[in-house]
Each structure stands twice: as C-alpha cells, then as structure tokens.
Amino acid sequence: MTAKTTSAVETSLAHLPQVHEPRNPGTALDLDRIASLQANTSAIERRAATLPGRRSVKKEYQAAWLLRAITLIDLTTLSGDDTEGRVSRLCAKAAHPVRDDILKALGMDPITTGAVCVYHEMIPTAVAALQGTGIPVAAVSTGFPAGLSPFHLRLAEIEESVKIGAKEIDIVISRRHVLTQNWQALYDEMKAFRAACGEAHIKAILATGELGTLRNVARASWVCMMAGADFIKTSTGKESVNATLPVSLTMIRAIRAYHESTGYRVGYKPAGGISKAKDAVTYLTLIKDELGDRWLRPDLFRFGASSLLGDIERQLEHHVTGRYSAANRHPIG
Numbered sequence: 187m188t189a190k191t192t193s194a195v196e197t198s199l200a201h202l203p204q205v206h207e208p209r210n211p212g213t214a215l216d217l218d219r220i221a222s223l224q225a226n227t228s229a230i231e232r233r234a235a236t237l238p239g240r241r242s243v244k245k246e247y248q249a250a251w252l253l254r255a256i257t258l259i260d261l262t263t264l265s266g267d268d269t270e271g272r273v274s275r276l277c278a279k280a281a282h283p284v285r286d287d288i289l290k291a292l293g294m295d296p297i298t299t300g301a302v303c304v305y306h307e308m309i310p311t312a313v314a315a316l317q318g319t320g321i322p323v324a325a326v327s328t329g330f331p332a333g334l335s336p337f338h339l340r341l342a343e344i345e346e347s348v349k350i351g352a353k354e355i356d357i358v359i360s361r362r363h364v365l366t367q368n369w370q371a372l373y374d375e376m377k378a379f380r381a382a383c384g385e386a387h388i389k390a391i392l393a394t395g396e397l398g399t400l401r402n403v404a405r406a407s408w409v410c411m412m413a414g415a416d417f418i419k420t421s422t423g424k425e426s427v428n429a430t431l432p433v434s435l436t437m438i439r440a441i442r443a444y445h446e447s448t449g450y451r452v453g454y455k456p457a458g459g460i461s462k463a464k465d466a467v468t469y470l471t472l473i474k475d476e477l478g479d480r481w482l483r484p485d486l487f488r489f490g491a492s493s494l495l496g497d498i499e500r501q502l503e504h505h506v507t508g509r510y511s512a513a514n515r516h517p518i519g
C-alpha cells in the first residue's frame with residue numbers, strides 16, 4: 187500500500203458529513219410534459235457502449251471507489267427461504283463489511299453499508315440486529331415483487347412496515363399503468379404510497395425490464411418523481427431483465443432534468459444483477475459524470491444488491507495483499 191493509495195482512499199471517504207437534503211415534495215402531474223418526453227434509444231445505447239472506457243479508474247483510486255461503493259449498498263436478502271438467522275448474519279455483515287486488517291492497510295476507519303433491505307416479515311429481526319449501528323432498515327412493501335395484491339393491502343403493508351421500524355420503503359409500481367399509458371393512475375398510486383410512508387423515505391421500483399421501451403422508462407420516472415418519490419429504482423431483481431446501463435442513463439437523465447426543473451434532488455438505485463466490483467465502479471463513474479459528486483452519497487445513491495459486497499471484498503483483499511484467497515480470479519479492470 188503506497189502513501190499515494192492511502193491518501194486517495196482517505197480523500198475519497200473523508201468529508202462525507204450528513205447532508206439534510208430537502209425531500210422531494212413532488213409537483214402536479216404535468217401530462218403535457220410526460221407526453222413530450224422522448225428517449226433517443228440509439229444515442230443512449232451508443233453512450234452506454236462507451237462505458238466504462240472513457241473514465242477508467244486508475245489503480246491507485248480503485249480501493250477508494252470500492253470502499254465508497256460499499257457505503258452505498260442496500261445489502262439485500264429477498265428470498266422465499268429467508269430465515270431470522272440469515273438476516274441477522276446479513277446485518278452483522280452490513281455493520282462490519284470490510285475486514286479490520288484490510289481497513290488498517292488502507293488507513294481507514296470502519297464503514298458500514300448504506301442500509302439492509304428485507305421483506306416485511308424480517309423487519310423486526312433486522313431492526314434488532316442493527317440497533318446502535320445507525321444503519322437503516324429498508325423494506326420491500328406493496329406486494330413485492332409483482333405488486334398485484336389488493337391496493338388497500340399494499341397501503342396497509344407500507345404502514346405496518348413503517349410502524350415496526352422500516353425507515354425506507356421500496357414500493358413496486360403497477361406496470362400495467364405504464365403499459366397502458368395511464369399516467370394519472372400511476373401518479374395517484376405513487377402519491378398514495380408516499381402518503382402511507384409518512385416520514386419514511388420511499389423508493390419507487392419501476393421494474394424497467396417489464397416496461398417495454400426506454401421512453402416508457404423516462405415517462406414512468408418522471409411521473410413517480412412528480413408524485414414525490416425520494417428515489418427511483420430500476421428493478422426488483424426478480425424480472426428477467428434487471429438493471430442495465432441504457433436504462434440507468436435514461437433514469438439518471440430524468441433525475442437531472444427533474445432537478446433542473448424543480449430544484450429537488452431525487453436519488454437513484456440500480457438493482458438486480460449487479461454483482462461485480464467492476465460494474466459497481468462503472469455505475470459510480472456514470473453517476474459522477476452525469477449527476478456529479480453530490481449524488482455519490484447514501485442519501486442519493488444506492489446499489490440494490492445481494493452479492494456485490496462479496497466481490498468487492500475479494501477485490502479489496504487483492505488490492506491490499508496482491509493475491510486472491512477466494513475463488514474469484516478476475517481482477518477489476
């Protein structure tokens with residue numbers, strides 16, 4: 187570990203004070219604006235194809251980016267066979283995601299993940315396990331992942347999740363409202379979900395792999411932000427197509443335009459299938475390029491990921507020791 191590397195890591199993670207960003211209150215539904223939205227699919231795909239080339243990360247900064255990525259993970263388990271034991275172990279990992287010897291070699295103080303994300307039934311276990319850590323519990327509510335349970339039950343699930351300690355609620359939108367271009371219905375649904383959350387922050391999962399076109403992704407992003415979403419999120423992780431770079435560019439540019447238009451910053455959460463450290467760094471450089479450093483903090487960016495942390499750990503270990511002790515032999519490029 188060179189002095190230059192240590193300094194890069196410290197510079198990257200230093201000065202991350204708590205920022206109290208005003209929450210997006212939403213706006214009236216502007217149907218003309220929604221109708222006028224275009225998505226230049228071929229331009230977006232061309233831009234996505236250049237990633238991560240243009241801003242590849244220098245070796246001495248890789249550890250810094252990887253540590254930053256860890257602080258931005260919603261460490262997730264969303265399996266039908268989840269148990270209290272698995273969730274407790276996940277929470278312990280969220281509180282100590284990096285081995286002490288690696289932190290020491292990098293000259294870093296302890297860090298934590300951004301949050302832990304679980305099903306409603308696992309909230310009490312996660313809340314108990316994370317007590318005193320400052321790590322919030324995020325819950326997927328509203329009949330995740332399909333979101334097709336009765337509307338009043340989806341609202342009740344949100345309210346119950348908040349009541350028992352979830353500080354963040356990841357809701358799933360009704361994809362049919364997008365596919366039928368029923369923007370008023372999507373807006374009303376999202377507003378009702380936001381109201382049910384109260385003070386808890388709400389992340390709107392668009393399930394982009396089921397929305398058909400990037401234009402629909404752009405329109406759904408705008409409608410959810412107009413209805414007061416704190417974050418927009420790509421996927422549940424259960425669709426056949428989850429987070430992709432073209433979808434991310436579309437959503438990130440909607441966030442940028444919404445900020446320019448209203449002054450409110452909405453967060454972004456790519457989720458589903460992001461399991462490699464290299465991909466995490468690509469996403470972070472994309473955010474830096476398109477939205478700027480302000481979005482590289484946990485209040486405005488999260489990865490929804492169940493297995494990303496393991497690969498980042500392997501890459502950090504390699505960075506510090508020069509070798510892999512685990513199965514992954516593919517260094518970050």
Ligand SMILES: O=C[C@H](O)COP(=O)(O)O
Nearest residue numbers: 422423458459490491492
């Ligand atoms: O919201 C989080 C996703 O369900 C995580 O998906 P993943 O298991 O593919 O990382």
